[in-house]
Amino acid sequence: MTAAVRLLLADDEHLIRGALAALLGLEDDLVVVAEAASGPEALAMARAHRPDVAVLDLQMPGADGVKVATSLRTELPGCQVLIVTGHGRPGHLKRALAAGVRGFVPKTVSAQRLAEIIRTVHAGHRYVDPELAADAISAGDSPLTSREAEVLELAADGAPVTEIAERAALSPGTVRNYLSSAVTKLGAENRHAAVRLARERGWV
């Protein structure tokens, strides 16, 4: 018989992580060798235990799942990464795939299904939740240029133009122009609605 798949579980919600560990541990061919509650901790655990598959939550303190995946890609090329997320936004999926993530599923799947997906990913295949994939495709690519996205992000917390200009080392007029074009491209009423839209689509 082949050895069981060694898993790393990372999620900041102890309740979920523990429950998941217990359920996945019931499968004969899966074994949880490490758990982590934050991004940095996940990295440390991965280095120490060298799992076959890392199951990462997208939103974690310290470093999010995609960042961790990026680091793992170079440090442990043999370790496949599977991202699990509560509310998946189209842009996140794109970023995740770009980071070399092999699987991307919402938390609405059952544990049974997750176990299957883990096996799929471990076998070298990819798995992306069909619904999330459809969202990502229909949402399309971000129409924003990098500067537009950057300025929009700085505008996210409601800061006035002058402050954004300072933080971006741009002239206030330029900031307003970028903001204006971003708002137009997104079809929003104003920059704040634009920020919301961009966030929803995962473009910031």
Next chain:
Amino acid sequence: MTAAVRLLLADDEHLIRGALAALLGLEDDLVVVAEAASGPEALAMARAHRPDVAVLDLQMPGADGVKVATSLRTELPGCQVLIVTGHGRPGHLKRALAAGVRGFVPKTVSAQRLAEIIRTVHAGHRYVDPELAADAISAGDSPLTSREAEVLELAADGAPVTEIAERAALSPGTVRNYLSSAVTKLGAENRHAAVRLARERGWV
């Protein structure tokens, strides 16, 4: 021996709900009699199965945990409500307690601990996570009047004043006055930052 505590589990994330059901089911004195993935479904399940304790996620499609709790309070007075939440904001705790919720815990607790808390709540006691309680106390009460909060909420999606005025059936000038006073009270830079602050503190 006494009969086992009958539980209703409601959470839109199947992964968590299933895992939780499995883990809590392992306890001798707990039995999961119903599961739901949305607010309305939770209500229907509660009516059908009349559980002793309802374990509700705070954020669910349809109706959030607090709304469900309010309905349950009148329909099934014998059913104690325990709210579980990912990221607890101070105001939510306050609203929950006002709705007659008996327990309020973050998802960072372990399943073991949750089982104990369920027993505590079923025994007629209350339980609030110490950390969340501290946050709620230090954050204090909302300084906003009801109209200020209402207008601020309508401003949340970045709508212009005229639109807010329309939706609130107020004059645009009045809206600006309320917004202005809310911004002042919260010590924010502008209304959008104010919305963020109020959200963080759970005041909207």
Next chain:
DNA sequence: CGCTCGCCATGACAAATGTCAGGGGACGGC
């Protein structure tokens, strides 16, 4: 009864923001 407070409104002014029309420079593709 007078007081305070929340509620709703108006009008006016200053400041911030959204929009438009420009113009230069860099860089890659045809």
Next chain:
DNA sequence: GCCGTCCCCTGACATTTGTCATGGCGAGCG
């Protein structure tokens, strides 16, 4: 080399905001 695109800026303008002063109305309270 020319063209398109993105980058960065300027200046001017209309619109939207934030802020303030002011007033009327009703409810709760000493």
